Amino acid sequence: MYLESIWRDILVYCSADRLAYSQSQKWGFFMKTAVVTGAAQGVGLATAALLAQQGYRVWLTDLQAIDQAVKQLRASGADAHGLQGDVSSEDFVKEFAATVQVTHGAADVLVNNAGISLIAPAEQTTLQQWQRVMSVNLQGPFLLCKYFGLQMLEKRSGSIVNVASVAGLRGVIHRSAYNASKHGLIGLTRTLAGEWGGRGIRVNAVCPGWIKTDMDIADQGSGAYSDTDIINRVPMARFARAEDVASAIAFLADSERNGFINGVTLPVDGGWTGDASWDSLRTKTR
Numbered sequence: 001m002y003l004e005s006i007w008r009d010i011l012v013y014c015s016a017d018r019l020a021y022s023q024s025q026k027w028g029f030f031m032k033t034a035v036v037t038g039a040a041q042g043v044g045l046a047t048a049a050l051l052a053q054q055g056y057r058v059w060l061t062d063l064q065a066i067d068q069a070v071k072q073l074r075a076s077g078a079d080a081h082g083l084q085g086d087v088s089s090e091d092f093v094k095e096f097a098a099t100v101q102v103t104h105g106a107a108d109v110l111v112n113n114a115g116i117s118l119i120a121p122a123e124q125t126t127l128q129q130w131q132r133v134m135s136v137n138l139q140g141p142f143l144l145c146k147y148f149g150l151q152m153l154e155k156r157s158g159s160i161v162n163v164a165s166v167a168g169l170r171g172v173i174h175r176s177a178y179n180a181s182k183h184g185l186i187g188l189t190r191t192l193a194g195e196w197g198g199r200g201i202r203v204n205a206v207c208p209g210w211i212k213t214d215m216d217i218a219d220q221g222s223g224a225y226s227d228t229d230i231i232n233r234v235p236m237a238r239f240a241r242a243e244d245v246a247s248a249i250a251f252l253a254d255s256e257r258n259g260f261i262n263g264v265t266l267p268v269d270g271g272w273t274g275d276a277s278w279d280s281l282r283t284k285t286r
């Protein structure tokens with residue numbers, strides 16, 4: 001590990017730009033390992049693909065079968081691996097963290113992306129629904145931070161990016177459990193940034209606006225909102241793309257270039273949270 005870090009420093013020092021460093025990662029020995037949850041589709045898969053393209057070895061996990069996503073990334077030349085499981089299960093997260101560590105050493109990057117949505121009036125939200133949303137969206141990231149964080153703390157370096165939401169920064173009607181989970185995730189992010197920053201671990205969050213993924217399609221299927229509702233609300237007049245979010249995650253994950261960014265909650269929302277205008281005023285400017 002010591003020799004590896006010296007070589008990495010020399011390569012970074014000698015290279016005029018990022019290219020030489022990312023090429024060096026492709027030698028395998030120098031490769032950094034990134035773990036992405038909820039990576040079978042949507043933002044998770046786009047993030048794993050981008051990180052692989054940037055020279056990371058990627059470990060994907062999801063509740064759904066992950067083989068297809070791993071195969072797809074390998075076909076494009078990635079060093080990709082997968083393990084199927086539930087992020088809310090402590091047994092699974094422990095096994096996953098141990099598998100990655102035994103195979104490739106401690107993870108360098110953890111992206112807590114797995115999440116589920118719930119649209120329901122608060123007074124009709126059952127305890128079971130509330131608990132499931134909290135288990136996946138908040139308990140899961142806590143467990144992953146804990147078990148991958150232990151590996152990172154041991155080598156005193158690492159970067160964690162949590163995928164929250166604008167719903168972690170603002171209230172949104174009929175999403176009490178989801179919003180509370182994402183507000184909680186931001187609280188966890190800020191707390192760990194403080195607790196672990198002095199030991200070389202950065203912890204940040206991205207807060208996307210509405211993204212055109214299966215989650216949005218399922219939510220819209222319930223009749224809760226339309227494309228026009230979102231487009232009218234966003235200053236940039238469109239949905240986020242999974243790639244927009246992946247690119248912000250990769251930016252925060254990159255400790256070589258962005259190693260002093262810690263404890264931030266970065267909106268990736270086309271201006272949503274910055275704009276308090278009403279829709280007719282906003283749409284008049286287009």
Ligand SMILES: NC(=O)c1ccc[n+]([C@@H]2O[C@H](COP(=O)([O-])OP(=O)(O)OC[C@H]3O[C@@H](n4cnc5c(N)ncnc54)[C@H](O)[C@@H]3O)[C@@H](O)[C@H]2O)c1
Binds near residue numbers: 038039064166212215
């Ligand atoms: N789609 C949006 O509009 C939007 C907006 C803001 C934030 N987000 C957040 O972005 C993240 C990714 O969402 P997406 O839009 O790609 O949705 P998605 O539904 O396409 O992907 C989520 C993935 O998480 C996996 N998953 C769900 N529960 C899991 C569990 N218990 N263990 C492991 N994996 C599990 C799913 O199988 C799925 O592959 C989520 O955290 C979501 O809350 C989404």
